[in-house]
Amino acid sequence: MSLATMASILGAEIVYAKQMLNDYIPIGINEQEDLKSLGKDPALKVLNDRPWNVETPIHLLDDKVTPAEKMFVRNNGQLPKRPDPGSWKLTIQGESVKSEKSYSLSELKSKFKQFTFQVTLECGGNGRGEFYPPTEGNQWGQGAVSCANWTGVRLKDVLQDVGIKADAVYIGYYGTDEHLSGDPKKESISRGVPIAKAMEEETLLAFQMNGKDIPLANGYPLRLVVGGYPASVSGKWLKTIAVRNKVHDGAKMETPSYQVPIEPMEPGEAIKAENMQIITSMPIRSIITYPKSGATFALSAALKIRGHAWAGEQEVSKVAYSIDFGSTWTSATLEKPVNRFAWQHFEAQIKFPKKGYYEVWAMATDDQGKSQPMVVPGWNPKGYLNNACHRIAVKVT
């Protein structure tokens, strides 16, 4: 970080800057992070600033590829100090590696073929704010989602270079985000995925987002990018990957974190750990990103709407909209995904029959025939996977 950047974050000249050691970061820097210093649009909604949890209002997700300043933030621990990419090392270890091996960032970049994929990353708790009885955690609306271009090397290629044993069943990640309590013995989050998911073509060790450095709050300088699963498996500030001979047992792998009931349950009831399972694929969802809810316009004008739809590990095959609270539905035009795990864009032109108040509802259906519910779906103890239809209010005058 340059002196000028540090001074701008601190809002003051560092008077004795020459006396500071090279690479020294003044302690004031980490204390004073805000949306601006994190490179985020000031219109984003801060749900929490310790840890940082920032939601993107739906109309700001209108870009086909989410820019860095509009990407949501879901941190579990303390934001790491700005890391030095030159000395950054990724270590692959665990019971199921033939031998432990480390790579510098430049080794990763030069040794393995690089790939770029557009990957939808969505928080498992996206939509939590609508569950009743309320469930604990950040009360997300529907904007804890993004789809950016991620560039990196395949985790598969790196794991093959390390050499993994036949008994590997899972990988787990470790980052440099310290636990909120500051207790060095506690991990803030250390999740993972089954080995088959880790070996997928699109699973990346990413060092770039949209052709630039990954934003600090989103995992600079290295993060996992795993499509289709809750974004919490895409570990940020990635230092270590453990190849496990059992389901990874890091922080927030335990019940009830990122787990849902195996059988549907009564809202608000208690449930035993053995009746819960780890979330795998995210459910289908769509959002109307244009216009922003609240548009008023003349009856003579047709309303153009557009948005995105995605379906975890599946592909979206249809998006329909309704202006009569679901009585009738009309298909929107839907694009194919750029690659697997990328969200798909839809648009439609709507003519309204007469003046008045309307809600435009969108409903996506995947290639297995699964659609979004119009009401909030099955309650679960931590409020995950609410994929109820998005809707906007409009007034025709």
Added chain:
Amino acid sequence: MKEQDLKKMLRFIFILGSLAMLLVISMIVGTMLIQQHPEWLHALKENHSSKNNISNQQENEPNEEVEWTPEALEAVGLVEGEGLQLVLTHCTNCHSAKLITQNRFTKEGWIQVIRWMQATQGLWELGDAEAEIVTYLSKHFAPEARGRRIPLEVEWYDL
């Protein structure tokens, strides 16, 4: 030295020794009891002090009152009320107040959240403070019944 004097001295030493023994035994028993019931110590301290300071049970446990201006409280959505100071002492040292004010639970629900934080997130025993904290939270951040979808909040504008 006379025999009587010697007897006196021996008796004196015996009494002194017994007192010392009693002292040591009561210290050992006391230490053991306090280790098993740390909340007693909190109660003791609270009786002696009008402030709600609580002894350091873990390294990162706070022991000072936190100063918040009314504006700062309003900005994070906290309200004045009995128990607020304890919330500021025990909760917002680790996480932002926004994590509290976003959430809505009954008394039982808030206790469950506290137990989860104690089991997995390093929260300390709250002792006597717990009841007051839970009362504050369940009074000011209670769930409100609502339908299967929340109403849209709309700001109208010309397209």
